[in-house]
Structure formats: structure tokens, C-alpha cells
Amino acid sequence: MHVLSYRNTLKIALAIAVLAAPALATAQSITTTADSSSKPIPVSPSKSFDPTAIDKSADPCTDFYQYACGSWMKNNPIPADQTSWGRSFSVLSEANIYLLWKELDTAATKPTSPLQQQYGDYYGACMNTDLLEKKGLSPLQPTLARISALQNTKDLTHLLGDLAANGYSVTPFSSGITQDLKDSTKQIFAISQGGTSLPDRDYYLVDDQHFTQIRKQYLAHITKMFTLAGDTPEQAAQEAAAAIKIETALAKVSMDRTAQRDPENTYHIQTLADFHTLAPALELPTYLSAIKLRPIDTLDVTDPEFFKGLSALIASESVDTWKSYLRWRLIHRETFSLPKAFYDENFAFFGKTLGGQLEPTPRWKECTYYTDNALGEAVGQDWVKQNFPPTSKASMDKLVAALEKSLAEDIKTLPWMSEATRKEAEAKLALFRNKIGYPEKWRDYSALKVQRDDLMGNLARQQVFERNYDLNKLGKPVDEKEWGMTPPTVNAYYNPSMNDINFPAGILQPPFFDPNADPAVNFGSIGMVIGHEMTHGFDDEGSKFDGKGNLREWQTAEDRKQFTERTDCEVKEYDSFVASPAHDNQPEVHLKGALTLGENTADNGGMRIAYMALLDTLAEQHKSITDKTGDFTAAQRFFISFAQTWCENTTDELARQAALTDEHSPGRWRTNGVVQNFEEFGKAFGCKKGQPMYPAHSCRVW
Ligand SMILES: [Zn+2]
Numbered sequence: 099m100h101v102l103s104y105r106n107t108l109k110i111a112l113a114i115a116v117l118a119a120p121a122l123a124t125a126q127s128i129t130t131t132a133d134s135s136s137k138p139i140p141v142s143p144s145k146s147f148d149p150t151a152i153d154k155s156a157d158p159c160t161d162f163y164q165y166a167c168g169s170w171m172k173n174n175p176i177p178a179d180q181t182s183w184g185r186s187f188s189v190l191s192e193a194n195i196y197l198l199w200k201e202l203d204t205a206a207t208k209p210t211s212p213l214q215q216q217y218g219d220y221y222g223a224c225m226n227t228d229l230l231e232k233k234g235l236s237p238l239q240p241t242l243a244r245i246s247a248l249q250n251t252k253d254l255t256h257l258l259g260d261l262a263a264n265g266y267s268v269t270p271f272s273s274g275i276t277q278d279l280k281d282s283t284k285q286i287f288a289i290s291q292g293g294t295s296l297p298d299r300d301y302y303l304v305d306d307q308h309f310t311q312i313r314k315q316y317l318a319h320i321t322k323m324f325t326l327a328g329d330t331p332e333q334a335a336q337e338a339a340a341a342i343k344i345e346t347a348l349a350k351v352s353m354d355r356t357a358q359r360d361p362e363n364t365y366h367i368q369t370l371a372d373f374h375t376l377a378p379a380l381e382l383p384t385y386l387s388a389i390k391l392r393p394i395d396t397l398d399v400t401d402p403e404f405f406k407g408l409s410a411l412i413a414s415e416s417v418d419t420w421k422s423y424l425r426w427r428l429i430h431r432e433t434f435s436l437p438k439a440f441y442d443e444n445f446a447f448f449g450k451t452l453g454g455q456l457e458p459t460p461r462w463k464e465c466t467y468y469t470d471n472a473l474g475e476a477v478g479q480d481w482v483k484q485n486f487p488p489t490s491k492a493s494m495d496k497l498v499a500a501l502e503k504s505l506a507e508d509i510k511t512l513p514w515m516s517e518a519t520r521k522e523a524e525a526k527l528a529l530f531r532n533k534i535g536y537p538e539k540w541r542d543y544s545a546l547k548v549q550r551d552d553l554m555g556n557l558a559r560q561q562v563f564e565r566n567y568d569l570n571k572l573g574k575p576v577d578e579k580e581w582g583m584t585p586p587t588v589n590a591y592y593n594p595s596m597n598d599i600n601f602p603a604g605i606l607q608p609p610f611f612d613p614n615a616d617p618a619v620n621f622g623s624i625g626m627v628i629g630h631e632m633t634h635g636f637d638d639e640g641s642k643f644d645g646k647g648n649l650r651e652w653q654t655a656e657d658r659k660q661f662t663e664r665t666d667c668e669v670k671e672y673d674s675f676v677a678s679p680a681h682d683n684q685p686e687v688h689l690k691g692a693l694t695l696g697e698n699t700a701d702n703g704g705m706r707i708a709y710m711a712l713l714d715t716l717a718e719q720h721k722s723i724t725d726k727t728g729d730f731t732a733a734q735r736f737f738i739s740f741a742q743t744w745c746e747n748t749t750d751e752l753a754r755q756a757a758l759t760d761e762h763s764p765g766r767w768r769t770n771g772v773v774q775n776f777e778e779f780g781k782a783f784g785c786k787k788g789q790p791m792y793p794a795h796s797c798r799v800w
Pocket of ligand 1: 101102630631634697700
């Protein structure tokens with residue numbers, strides 16, 4: 099799934115995997131109400147076009163991002179409970195989260211329907227930190243006891259299956275149902291690498307001063323967590339070293355993040371017998387029957403080298419080493435439902451050290467995220483009634499149609515493409531499906547049992563509920579109407595197997611989409627967002643899938659060569675961009691052009707077709723791109739609106755982490771990288787050829 103912006107999905111993804119930094123409010127006394135500093139307050143979204151955000155002392159032709167965002171960046175430091183703060187994404191997300199919280203808070207006290215009772219109880223259980231203190235580690239004891247009882251590594255898979263079946267999965271790989279990459283009508287079982295806790299394999303493997311220091315702090319963190327769980331300091335240190343030993347070995351056999359972007363690298367259909375030869379010590383069928391997967395003959399093994407390595411590790415490591423690893427993974431994934439001391443320690447490492455976050459996220463906000471993640475289509479039903487008028491849907495339909503028209507025009511006029519490939523590209527575009535706002539049919543949550551006094555149990559039951567929902571898809575027709583994001587989410591995505599573009603209600607508001615703004619401003623923001631998702635269908639990864647969502651080469655060999663020459667240009671360009679400068683023993687970090695290629699291609703293409711759609715719309719209205727509103731021409735307003743979508747401040751810690759893990763470039767380069775590739779920008783601002791934002795040579799794919 100290709101999302102528009104990773105950081106906004108990060109929180110939700112973390113909530114699913116419970117992998118990092120779910121944190122507790124820093125209130126001195128643990129009560130069910132947040133302290134004053136973390137009280138929910140309403141947030142107003144940013145304006146759709148804001149001249150006061152501009153830094154007039156900067157030259158748009160030298161550094162457009164600084165020009166469009168400079169004053170905003172200066173006046174909007176990162177709030178203490180965030181690792182980055184963006185003018186559009188963060189502020190609108192906070193506005194949505196506040197409205198969602200109001201709904202949850204009401205449902206938790208005065209529910210008026212069974213659905214409200216369910217999500218109100220989920221939220222209420224999450225907020226009851228008094229009860230978590232009282233219970234201490236006791237809810238986790240039965241599961242810890244199961245791990246302690248493991249006698250030898252031959253029974254490891256049986257134990258993993260047993261824990262997963264009960265909703266306390268610490269399985270060192272992930273699995274689930276997915277569309278077959280080469281036959282999108284089929285839903286098949288797939289397994290992929292996993293089992294590590296740090297953000298990327300480099301954290302375990304790179305031997306520079308920065309990562310060596312982080313590994314030291316990580317060891318101290320795990321040791322502290324084991325101590326909190328009752329170990330003596332000696333035991334804790336020993337167990338922590340064992341846990342890191344397993345994680346490091348898993349990191350070594352994991353596929354690099356950039357390599358995973360090529361779908362051919364992650365497609366390996368095998369029989370169960372093949373898989374047994376590959377990974378004999380894993381005894382996969384034992385695991386599959388524990389999680390109640392219906393019988394299968396074949397599966398997709400996304401990274402065979404990983405499973406070979408995992409099997410060797412099961413055979414070679416002692417049972418005690420594995421037990422320490424499993425214990426660590428269990429405590430780590432449960433920090434959100436344990437007493438405050440666990441949250442605080444988790445926050446100190448994953449929030450502060452790795453992310454540069456100064457204060458934990460307030461509890462009410464975390465619990466709102468968790469509830470949205472667990473019961474998003476229940477909460478969302480009421481949310482859209484109040485926050486997504488039918489007129490927004492109608493306006494979006496029009497905008498999407500305008501962008502489709504300009505992408506068709508772009509494909510028709512691309513200089514490097516042959517007729518044969520052009521026909522295929524047009525066929526793919528014609529098969530795009532658009533989903534706008536929220537699902538036509540809401541999910542049924544009646545099988546999810548929620549208890550007001552049992553947060554850990556709720557999370558466990560939710561895990562089982564989600565897995566059953568997923569595994570039940572095996573062999574069934576694909577549900578084209580299913581959504582991968584909840585309605586209030588401020589984001590968008592393209593799915594190559596579905597060949598669909600998806601825009602949740604949450605993003606269809608100012609500053610992205612403003613019914614009162616002029617076309618230049620709307621096309622610069624939501625128009626660019628729509629164009630971005632469409633272009634994903636044709637980026638280095640999307641272009642390997644056809645209109646039916648099947649992995650199939652549809653470009654001629656010569657066209658693919660031309661395409662790759664053009665994407666290589668973008669790889670080199672973005673490789674040169676600095677994500678964080680050298681300072682205090684920290685090396686200079688650059689973006690990874692190959693990791694971010696798909697997103698950069700989508701940013702560049704999306705901007706170009708949004709501009710074309712704006713020209714069409716202005717022509718229909720007998721207006722010109724050079725017409726002025728206030729101080730700016732329509733073209734200038736378009737580019738400023740575009741840049742202001744990406745204004746942000748980020749901690750240095752997150753900037754360094756994201757350079758390794760995020761397929762999206764940071765706001766500065768999402769802006770400057772794109773405008774310096776687009777002739778019309780230099781013309782709009784009267785730049786001289788050869789200035790940084792109007793270079794003599796630039797890159798263009800679409
Ligand atoms: Zn994207």
C-alpha cells in the first residue's frame with residue numbers, strides 16, 4: 099500500500115504491532131483524568147493558503163521551501179509531545195483527533211447505542227490507568243508462565259502458535275492473507291520477515307559511533323524492562339543480551355528495505371514441502387493449525403533467506419536464549435497495558451532517544467488512536483455524519499475526474515513512450531477505481547468482545563478478531579470495497595493489486611481541500627494529493643502491475659529502458675539531498691534516492707498533472723494562469739499552496755530515523771525536489787536559468 103505520508107500512519111501502524119513508544123501522560127498522580135497540561139483542547143486546521151507563513155527574506159528561486167514555509171517554521175516549534183509538526187498533516191490530524199475524542203468521551207460516559215457502548219468501553223478501559231497500576235504485571239503472568247515452561251526449541255513453534263492463538267503473538271515473522279501479486283483475483287497466504295524491535299536492520303548492523311551508542315542504550319533499556327518485570331539486575335542483563343543476540347541475528351538475515359520495494363524480490367510461491375526443505379526447524383504447519391488457517395498447499399514466502407536463517411537460529415540457539423527473546427518481545431508489546439513505570443521506560447528509549455520527543459503523548463490522545471485503530475469503522479460512522487458533508491464527496495468526484503483527464507493527456511504526449519506501451523498505460527488508467535470518504539458498507543464488530551475493566555484482554559481479543567477476519571479471506575473473492583484506512587485519517591493511498599486510489603474523509607478538509615478557495619489553491623494541495631496517488635500506479639513499482647492489478651511487464655523492453663534511465667535520474671537527484679547535517683559526532687545523513695523513488699516519482703508526476711488540470715479548469719472559466727489575486731498570480735498561488743502542504747519542523751532524531759526507514763522524502767525535499775524538476779515553476783517566479791530551483795538539467799519520469 100502506498101500512502102501519501104508515512105508519519106501519520108505510523109501511529110496507527112504502531113498501535114497494531116504495539117512495537118514502539120506507546121506512551122503515558124506524565125501526570126504525577128495516576129488518575130483517569132488527564133492533567134491540565136494534557137487536557138484535550140479543540141484545534142483549528144491551518145488556512146488553505148497563508149501569506150503569513152512566507153519568509154519574504156528568502157528567494158523563491160534559491161530555496162522555495164524556505165520562502166513558502168520559513169515564517170511558519172519559525173513560529174511553530176514542535177510541541178513537546180510530538181517528533182514532528184507539519185502545517186497541514188499534523189494540525190488537521192490533531193483537529194480530527196480532538197473531535198474523535200469528544201465522541202469517545204461521550205460514548206464512554208453516556209452511550210446511546212450498542213456500538214457506542216462498545217467503543218466507549220474500549221476507550222474507557224484504555225483510560226483507566228488506576229486499574230493498570232492495581233493489576234501490575236498479573237494479567238501477563240499466565241503468558242509469561244507459558245514461555246517459562248518451554249523445555250526445548252523443538253516445541254518453540256508450538257508455543258508461538260499457542261501465544262498467537264490467544265492474542266499474545268510474539269511470532270518472529272508476520273503472516274496473513276494477501277492478493278496473489280500475479281493473479282489479483284486470488285487471495286493467498288503469505289509470510290514475511292519480522293521479529294526485530296528497532297526501526298531498521300541498520301540499527302543492529304552498522305558499526306559507526308551513532309549506532310553503536312544507540313545499541314548501548316537499547317541494551318540498557320531492555321535490561322531496565324526486565325528489572326521492572328522482577329528480574330535481578332544480573333538476570334536482567336543476561337536476558338537483555340540474549341534478546342539482542344536473537345534480534346541481531348534476525349536483522350542479519352532480513353531483506354534490506356530498498357530491495358523489498360521490488361515486487362519480484364518478494365514473490366516466491368512455494369509448496370509447504372518446499373518450505374519445509376527451506377526452513378525445517380520452523381515446522382510451519384504446527385503454527386498454521388494453531389492459528390486455525392484452513393488447509394493450504396502453497397504460500398508466498400516473501401523473503402526465503404530470512405526463513406532459512408530463522409530456521410538455522412531455532413536449531414542453533416539455546417532454549418534459554420529463545421525464552422529471553424520471547425519474554426522481551428512480550429513485555430515490549432504490552433507496555434501500553436502495563437503500569438506507568440513500563441510506559442515511562444519505553445518512552446525514554448523509543449520516544450526520547452530514538453525520536454527526540456520531549457514528553458509522552460497524552461493518554462487521551464493515545465487511547466483515541468488505539469480506539470480508532472481497533473474500531474475505526476464503528477467510530478467513523480458517527481464521525482462522518484458530523485464531519486463529511488455530501489457536497490464534499492461531489493466536489494472530490496469532479497476533482498478526480500479533472501486529474502484523470504490530465505494524466506490521460508500526459509500519457510498521450512510523453513516523448514519517450516512507444517505506441518504499444520501507451521495503449522497499455524491508457525488501459526491501466528481506464529481501470530483505476532476511486533474510493534472517496536468512507537466505506538459503502540461498514541464492518542461488523544459484533545464478534546469483538548470488549549470489557550471495560552480489561553485493557554490487556556481487549557488488545558488480545560482484538561488481535562485474534564483481526565487475524566480471524568484476515569484469515570477468513572483465504573480463497574475467497576477480493577472485496578473491492580474494503581478500506582485500508584479509517585475515515586478520520588489525514589492521508590491517502592494507492593494499492594497496486596487493487597489498482598485503486600483512496601481518499602479518507604479526514605483529508606478532504608482545509609487546508610487540503612477548501613470549498614471556499616480558488617482553483618489554484620485547491621489544485622496545489624488536494625489536486626496534487628490526487629495526482630500523487632494516481633502517479634503511484636505508474637512509478638517504478640506501480641508500473642510493474644497492469645490495470646487488473648497483476649504483476650506483469652506491459653512496457654516494451656526499450657520503453658522500460660527509457661523509463662529506468664529517467665527514474666535513475668531521480669535516484670541520483672534525491673541521493674544528493676541532505677536529511678540531516680553533521681553535528682556533535684553525528685555524521686551527515688543523505689536521503690536514499692532508491693528507497694524514496696516511488697514517492698518522489700509520485701510527487702513529481704502528481705504536481706505536473708495537478709498543474710495541467712488547473713490550466714484546464716481556468717480555461718473553462720476564461721481565466722489565465724497569470725491573473726493576479728492579491729500579490730500573487732494563479733501559478734504562484736498554486737506553487738505556494740503546494741509547498742505549504744509540506745511545511746514542517748522535525749526533531750533531528752526523527753529526521754535521521756526517517757532517512758533510513760521512510761519511503762517519503764521530508765517536506766523540504768518534497769517541495770524543492772519537485773519544483774526544480776518543473777519548468778513552469780521557474781517561469782512563474784521569474785527565476786533565471788541555472789538558479790537552484792530552475793536548473794539547466796532536471797529529471798522527469800511522467
Ligand atoms: Zn505516496
